[in-house]
Amino acid sequence: GEDVEQSLFLSVREGDSSVINCTYTDSSSTYLYWYKQEPGAGLQLLTYIFSNMDMKQDQRLTVLLNKKDKHLSLRIADTQTGDSAIYFCAEKRGNQGGKLIFGQGTELSVKP
Amino acid sequence: DAMVIQNPRYQVTQFGKPVTLSCSQTLNHNVMYWYQQKSSQAPKLLFHYYDKDFNNEADTPDNFQSRRPNTSFCFLDIRSPGLGDAAMYLCATSRLSGTGPLTDTQYFGPGTRLTVL
Numbered sequence: 001g002e003d004v005e006q007s008l009f010l011s012v013r014e015g016d017s018s019v020i021n022c023t024y025t026d027s028s029s030t031y032l033y034w035y036k037q038e039p040g041a042g043l044q045l046l047t048y049i050f051s052n053m054d055m056k057q058d059q060r061l062t063v064l065l066n067k068k069d070k071h072l073s074l075r076i077a078d079t080q081t082g083d084s085a086i087y088f089c090a091e092k093r094g095n096q097g098g099k100l101i102f103g104q105g106t107e108l109s110v111k112p
Numbered sequence: 113d114a115m116v117i118q119n120p121r122y123q124v125t126q127f128g129k130p131v132t133l134s135c136s137q138t139l140n141h142n143v144m145y146w147y148q149q150k151s152s153q154a155p156k157l158l159f160h161y162y163d164k165d166f167n168n169e170a171d172t173p174d175n176f177q178s179r180r181p182n183t184s185f186c187f188l189d190i191r192s193p194g195l196g197d198a199a200m201y202l203c204a205t206s207r208l209s210g211t212g213p214l215t216d217t218q219y220f221g222p223g224t225r226l227t228v229l
Binding site: 031033035041042043045048088099102104105 | 118154157
């Protein structure tokens with residue numbers, strides 16, 4: 001199908017790790033992205049991974065990509081209250097100029 | 113700082129009254145996008161400009177139009193807003209024809225929240 005799918009909610013305690021999962025649909029997608037959206041704000045690019053990579057680490061963020069299962073995850077280590085937001089995964093379909101297809105977003109709630 | 117700017121941040125209009133939303137960018141990117149995001153939903157691409165070339169998504173209603181007078185500015189015109197057009201409208205930009213891993217990555221503005229009364 002067309003949809004990129006994410007679970008809608010995740011709740012963790014401050015200091016724990018958060019793992020946000022995403023399944024995408026197009027095996028030819030070249031780049032996969034994670035965006036963060038705080039209330040009332042636009043989308044902030046967090047990180048991306050190229051489709052020929054399995055893992056990418058960027059400070060507290062770790063992205064894992066399983067191309068066979070079309071599964072993408074974002075792990076946030078030592079989650080802080082400031083990480084509370086909606087996290088969108090997105091796949092870029094097509095070559096240059098290809099459109100982004102977003103998941104419906106996972107709302108991360110971090111409790112002190 | 114190079115950025116994507118949207119004005120206004122909040123816009124209220126009346127049912128059927130034309131409204132224009134504005135986006136500007138200092139990134140000198142050649143592609144500009146408009147997305148519609150309804151409450152608790154994913155952003156949905158309406159159209160994009162690649163330089164001066166306009167690319168409309170097949171399911172974008174005719175009620176939505178866009179103009180890009182120069183590289184820096186892009187406008188979203190809603191000719192006759194209906195109640196169903198109330199949403200957050202997001203502008204994004206990207207740079208094609210470049211090199212490096214972030215070429216073609218989309219950078220978003222803060223959005224304009226449109227209310228239709």
